[in-house]
Amino acid sequence: MKTTLRLLLLLSPVMLLNACGQGDVSFSGDIQPIIAKNCISCHGEAGEGAMANAYLMTDYNGVMKGTTYGPVIVSGSRMSSSLYLVTAGKTAPQIRMPPHNDESLAEGRGPMLSAATIETIGLWIDQGAKNN
Numbered sequence: 001m002k003t004t005l006r007l008l009l010l011l012s013p014v015m016l017l018n019a020c021g022q023g024d025v026s027f028s029g030d031i032q033p034i035i036a037k038n039c040i041s042c043h044g045e046a047g048e049g050a051m052a053n054a055y056l057m058t059d060y061n062g063v064m065k066g067t068t069y070g071p072v073i074v075s076g077s078r079m080s081s082s083l084y085l086v087t088a089g090k091t092a093p094q095i096r097m098p099p100h101n102d103e104s105l106a107e108g109r110g111p112m113l114s115a116a117t118i119e120t121i122g123l124w125i126d127q128g129a130k131n132n
Contacts, residue, residue, distance in 0.1 A: 024127060024132070025120055025123045025124035025127055026124075026130075026132045027060055027063075027124065027129075027130060027131050027132055028132065030120055030124065031063075031120070031121065031124050032060075034113075034117055034120065034121065035057045035063070038098055038110055038111075038113060038117075039057050039097070039098065040057060040058065041108065041110070042098070042106065042108050042110075043055050043056060043057035043058075044056070044057070044058055045058065047108075048106060048107060048108050049106070049108075052106075053067040053068050053069065054067055054068045055067040055072070060131045063083075064129065064131075073125055073129050074125070075125065075128045075129040076125070076126060076127075076128055076129075077125065077126070078121075078122040078125040078126050081125050081129075083121070083125070084118075084121055084122050084125055087113050087118055087121055088118045088121075088122070089112070096112075098110030098111065098112070098113070100112045
């Protein structure tokens, strides 16, 4: 009985993700639309984010290249990826993205991402941040 219970506890996160329809997250199908809706106005060619730290999110290569300070994604680890940390609100309010509070250092403003959107970004990173 204890072995069965342990097995169920170990497998429950996997079963939950499968039950919720969370399979592979695709850059082109899932992440690029999030970027287009929430990020590209500042992280496009002439946007505030592109000008301030050279972070261009216009394509996969730009997203993966990162900023003048270095990469923002560590494939396989959302908690080591500053892209995830700033969107999930796990940083100082001044650098959260999209900027949505009065403490923000950025001038632009956008709505905070939904929990589901943040989780999609996290899953994509955890799955290897593939160009798929």
